[in-house]
Amino acid sequence: MGTNVVPATLATPTPKGEDGLFTSAVFDKNTGEYIVKVINTTDKAQTVDIKFDGLKKIEGNAATVTLDCSDYTLDNTLDHPNAIIPQDGWAAIEGNVIKTTVQGKNFVIFKVKK
Numbered sequence: 083m084g085t086n087v088v089p090a091t092l093a094t095p096t097p098k099g100e101d102g103l104f105t106s107a108v109f110d111k112n113t114g115e116y117i118v119k120v121i122n123t124t125d126k127a128q129t130v131d132i133k134f135d136g137l138k139k140i141e142g143n144a145a146t147v148t149l150d151c152s153d154y155t156l157d158n159t160l161d162h163p164n165a166i167i168p169q170d171g172w173a174a175i176e177g178n179v180i181k182t183t184v185q186g187k188n189f190v191i192f193k194v195k196k
Contacts (some may be wrong), residue, residue, distance in 0.1 A: 086111065103128060103184070110196075118192040122184040132180040132192060143172040144180050145193040152187040 086109045102124035108117050122128050134140060148169045156165045173192060174184045184190055 088116070097104060101128065102138040103130065103133075114192045114196045116192075116196065118194070119189070120184055120192070121189045122186055125186040127185045129182050130180075130182055130184050132182070134178040134194065137196070138177045139177050140175045140194055142195065143174055146173050147191040147193075148185075148188045150185070150187070152185075 088107045088109050100177070103120065103122055105118065105120045107119070109115070110117060116134065120130055142177055148171060149166065150169070156159050173180050175194065180192060180194075182190075
């Protein structure tokens, strides 16, 4: 996913990763989308602000795909092919910022059209 890696940092009061939040971002020139991936490895929900520096205003919402990783014993198998299912959703964008909450032990992909 993505053709160009772009800088991604989370504005948190602790050093990178100490709060259990990790992120990476790419730009896909084929689709014209910024793709930001955020994982929360803690048990508690955490507020995240994703700011798109250099973009003044983004129209519309960000598409999201969420994987709930709270039960590490789950696997998709032939007997249970839907134990882990990505959930599609959206997140509101205010100007050039997505203000959202990432639930504990969740991996979220945000897609934003340029």
